[in-house]
Amino acid sequence: xxxxxxxxxxxxxxxxxxxxxxxxxxxxxxxxxxxxxxxxxxxxxxxxxxxxxxxxxxxxxxxxxxxxxxxxxxxxxxxxxxxxxxxxxxxxxxxxxxxxxxxxxxxxxxxxxxxxxxxxxxxxxxxxxxxxxxxxxxxxxxxxxxxxxxxxxxxxxxxxxxxxxxxxxxxxxxxxxxxxxxxxxxxxxxxxxxxxxxxxxxxxxxxxxxxxxxxxxxxxxxxxxxxxxxxxxxxxxxxxxxxxxxxxxxxxxxxxxxxxxxxxxxxxxxxxxxxxxxxxxxxxxx
Amino acid sequence: xxxxxxxxxxxxxxxxxxxxxxxxxxxxxxxxxxxxxxxxxxxxxxxxxxxxxxxxxxxxxxxxxxxxxxxxxxxxxxxxxxxxxxxxxxxxxxxxxxxxxxxxxxxxxxxxxxxxxxxxxxxxxxxxxxxxxxxxxxxxxxxxxxxxxxxxxxxxxxxxxxxxxxxxxxxxxxxxxxxxxxxxxxxxxxxxxxxxxxxxxxxxxxxxxxxxxxxxxxxxxxxxxxxxxxxxxxxxxxxxxxxxxxxxxxxxxxxxxxxxxxxxxxxxxxxxxxxxx
Numbered sequence: 425x426x427x428x429x430x431x432x433x434x435x436x437x438x439x440x441x442x443x444x445x446x447x448x449x450x451x452x453x454x455x456x457x458x459x460x461x462x463x464x465x466x467x468x469x470x471x472x473x474x475x476x477x478x479x480x481x482x483x484x485x486x487x488x489x490x491x492x493x494x495x496x497x498x499x500x501x502x503x504x505x506x507x508x509x510x511x512x513x514x515x516x517x518x519x520x521x522x523x524x525x526x527x528x529x530x531x532x533x534x535x536x537x538x539x540x541x542x543x544x545x546x547x548x549x550x551x552x553x554x555x556x557x558x559x560x561x562x563x564x565x566x567x568x569x570x571x572x573x574x575x576x577x578x579x580x581x582x583x584x585x586x587x588x589x590x591x592x593x594x595x596x597x598x599x600x601x602x603x604x605x606x607x608x609x610x611x612x613x614x615x616x617x618x619x620x621x622x623x624x625x626x627x628x629x630x631x632x633x634x635x636x637x638x639x640x641x642x643x644x645x646x647x648x649x650x651x652x653x654x655x656x657x658x659x660x661x662x663x664x665x666x667x668x669x670x671x672x673x674x675x676x677x678x679x680x681x682x683x684x685x686x687x688x689x690x691x692x693x694x695x696x697x698x699x700x701x702x703x704x705x706x707x708x709x710x
Numbered sequence: 711x712x713x714x715x716x717x718x719x720x721x722x723x724x725x726x727x728x729x730x731x732x733x734x735x736x737x738x739x740x741x742x743x744x745x746x747x748x749x750x751x752x753x754x755x756x757x758x759x760x761x762x763x764x765x766x767x768x769x770x771x772x773x774x775x776x777x778x779x780x781x782x783x784x785x786x787x788x789x790x791x792x793x794x795x796x797x798x799x800x801x802x803x804x805x806x807x808x809x810x811x812x813x814x815x816x817x818x819x820x821x822x823x824x825x826x827x828x829x830x831x832x833x834x835x836x837x838x839x840x841x842x843x844x845x846x847x848x849x850x851x852x853x854x855x856x857x858x859x860x861x862x863x864x865x866x867x868x869x870x871x872x873x874x875x876x877x878x879x880x881x882x883x884x885x886x887x888x889x890x891x892x893x894x895x896x897x898x899x900x901x902x903x904x905x906x907x908x909x910x911x912x913x914x915x916x917x918x919x920x921x922x923x924x925x926x927x928x929x930x931x932x933x934x935x936x937x938x939x940x941x942x943x944x945x946x947x948x949x950x951x952x953x954x955x956x957x958x959x960x961x962x963x964x965x966x967x968x969x970x971x972x973x974x975x976x977x978x979x980x981x982x983x984x985x986x987x
Contacts, residue, residue, distance in 0.1 A: 433791055440788060441805055444866065447820045448808065450830060454823060466833055513715035520711070528712065535723040539923050539971055541944050542964045545951050546726035546733060583718045617711065642813035644926035645944075649952055660815035664930050667822055674823050681819040685812050692811045 455479070455678040462675045478679035482666075487654045488680055491662035495641060496687075497574060498658060502581040502640035503633045509583045510632055511625060514591020515617050519603065529592070536585035540645060543580060548649050551576045572656045577647055581640050587632045594628035595621060634695045641688050659684040734961035741955055753962040762938075763946065763963060770942040773857060774921035778914060780861035781868055786910070788865070789872035790898070803873075806866035814863070818930040821859045822846075825931075849939045852932050856940060859927065868913050875909035876902070915978035919971050943967045 449469070454462055455478055457471040482488050516522070517529045552569040554560060554576075559567025570576035598621060606616045622629075644660045651657055657665070663684060666677050734753055736746035757763050792802060809817065824830045825845035832842045845855040879902060887897040925944040928934060934941035934949065941949075943963065951960035 430796075434796070436791060437796075437802060441802060444809065444862065445805055446830075447817075447824060447862070450824065451820045463828055465828060466836075467828070467830065509715040509718060512711040516711040522712075528716065531724075532715075532719065535719050537972065537975055538723060538727060539964075539968055541923060541925075541947050542730055542968045543723065543726040544947070545957055545961050545964065546730035547722060548951075549733075549957075550721075550726060550729070580722050582722065583715045585719065585723075588715060614711065638811070638813075642815065644815055644929075645948070648929075649948075660813060660926070663815055663819055664926075667819060667930055672822070672826075674826075677819055678823070681816045685816045688813065689808070689811055 451678050451681060454674050455682045457675055459673070459675050462673075478675040479683070482676040482680045482683075486666065486676075486680070487657060487662055488659075488683065490655055491657045491659045492683065494574075494577075494656060495659040495684075498577050498581070499637050499640045499687075501574070501578055503636045505578070505582045506584060506587050506632055506636040507629055510587035511591045511622065511629060512617065513583075513588045514593075514628075515595045515621060517588070517592045518595035519598075519600075519621075520613060532585045532588050536589065540580070544645065544649065547580060547646075551579060551650055570650075572651055572653045574656075576650045577656070577658065580646055581636070581643065584636060584639065587635065590631060590635075591625075591628055594625060598624070630695045634691060637691055638688050730961050731965065733958055734965050736958040737956075738958040739955045740957060746958065749958075753958050754966070756959060757962045757966055763943075763966075765938065766941050766943045766946040769853065769938075769940060770922055770924075770944075772853060773860070773924060773940075773942060774918050776854070776857040777860045777864060777921055778917055780857065781864045781917070782910065782914060784861075785865055785868035785913075786872050786906070788869045789876055790902075792869075793873060793876045803866075803870065806869055808866065809863045810867035812863075814927045815930060817859065817863055818927045821855075822931060825855055846932050847936055849936045852936055852940050856928060856931060859931075860921070860924070864917065868917070871909065871913055872906070875906050879905050911978070911981050915974060915981070919974055919978075922967070922971055922974075 450467075453469060453471055456474050456476070457468070458473055458475045458477060461468065461471060461473070513532075517525060517532075552571055553565070554569040555562050557567070557575070558569045558571065558573065560569050561567075570579065602620050603616050606620050611619070642660065643658070644664070647658050647661050648664075651661060654662075654665075663677070663680055666672070666680060733746060735750055736748050737753065738746035788806070792799060826832070827842060827844070831845060835842060843851055845851050883901055883905075884897060887901050892900065923944055924942055925948065928940055928942060928945055929948075932940045934945040944967075947960045947963050947967070950956045950963065
């Protein structure tokens with residue numbers, strides 16, 4: 425009886441895994457098939473002939489290299505700014521007493537609840553009318569502001585309120601004695617944060633890094649409204665442009681999708697250990 | 711030390727919300743040079759009486775609820791199935807989580823092919839002798855197709871959360887139920903399920919909030935069509951604002967959606983608060 429149950433469980437688990445993995449199987453299969461085989465019917469589960477032609481094709485004939493560069497630049501800058509600003513703010517909310525700390529933290533949590541679509545239109549106008557940028561005068565008239573620029577793409581990604589919350593929860597759990605010892609030695613609050621607490625905050629820094637990076641990497645709606653030039657497209661925008669261009673060439677499209685996917689999967693696998701622990705420690709006090 | 715984060719959040723969240731609320735009280739077409747024209751709550755009245763908006767709200771609800779109906783029971787069942795040690799458990803969880811890690815845009819590219827005329831699903835239909843279906847361009851199949859894709863993407867993530875919930879249930883409770891002669895099913899119904907209610911509420915509400923804001927996969931796979939059958943609220947806001955340039959009306963729509971999502975989030979906090987007592 426028990427043996428039968430185990431066997432059935434293994435069968436169900438294997439079946440579910442196969443079904444869940446099937447779309448990825450097709451992604452890889454299409455990406456490595458020659459163009460003639462992509463439209464062959466019935467579709468082959470495995471390419472009869474493996475080729476890198478699709479990768480070479482998208483790389484050489486589309487803006488994929490530019491889009492990849494843009495995504496990496498935006499992703500890296502988002503990580504840097506979130507790690508710096510969110511850990512500092514989270515630390516201050518957790519360990520320093522200052523006037524307005526409570527209402528400010530409540531406002532930060534409130535900001536986390538605002539759907540992106542509410543910010544979309546006004547933030548677009550703010551970006552367009554950014555003073556002294558993109559040909560704008562001091563009052564934001566005359567030019568295109570921060571549209572089609574890294575700064576414009578980065579604007580809503582710079583600090584994500586959730587990251588401040590995660591950092592605060594992490595720093596709340598650390599012992600106060602470490603700060604007191606450093607204070608007795610005459611260290612400033614900034615120095616205590618920088619040299620005492622930040623070095624042991626690796627799990628939460630990793631979590632914030634991964635969440636910020638994947639958030640920036642996936643962002644679609646904001647780049648869609650703020651970017652119109654192919655030179656400033658990020659990967660999701662570039663992919664959607666290829667998919668929308670008349671007759672879709674699935675081979676090259678899937679090759680581009682593979683290229684766009686490898687970095688997030690890589691980041692996730694590399695940081696998984698830290699990531700899971702960081703999230704767990706953030707969840708202790710809710 | 712909070713200053714950098716505060717300034718940034720002020721510029722990219724607080725100012726836009728205030729400005730957006732003002733815009734929602736105006737009629738504003740940037741193509742005209744007159745600027746926003748204040749008309750009070752007229753924009754909200756227009757939105758709340760617009761059949762198009764209510765339809766989009768209905769589509770959003772159907773999309774979110776449909777996805778959850780497919781995801782939550784399956785995720786719970788899978789979590790029960792794999793709660794415990796067996797060979798390859800880590801690999802299995804990792805693979806189940808993969809759709810969650812891959813971006814919605816990338817996922818949409820894969821499913822664009824799966825649903826296409828020469829794609830996998832039509833091939834499968836052909837194998838069992840059925841006629842091909844235009845999954846994404848037929849009014850009756852477009853929304854269900856999107857729901858299936860989204861459920862596939864959400865399944866593994868929800869399963870992991872349920873697994874975490876299952877691991878907080880003390881084994882003694884399960885064992886004592888068995889000692890009292892309760893079978894698997896009864897133990898599940900009277901011990902496991904009630905203890906999992908808080909985490910189920912959490913999964914449902916958080917996913918509802920998230921799904922109510924869907925945009926990219928719909929933009930890519932159907933652009934809201936055919937005949938508006940997949941136009942969710944975010945899609946409508948985008949079209950009104952950036953295709954029809956009705957910025958005032960689009961802002962009002964965004965705020966109505968915001969209020970509804972806020973109500974959901976508030977209900978979540980209250981429900982969770984009650985279940986903890």
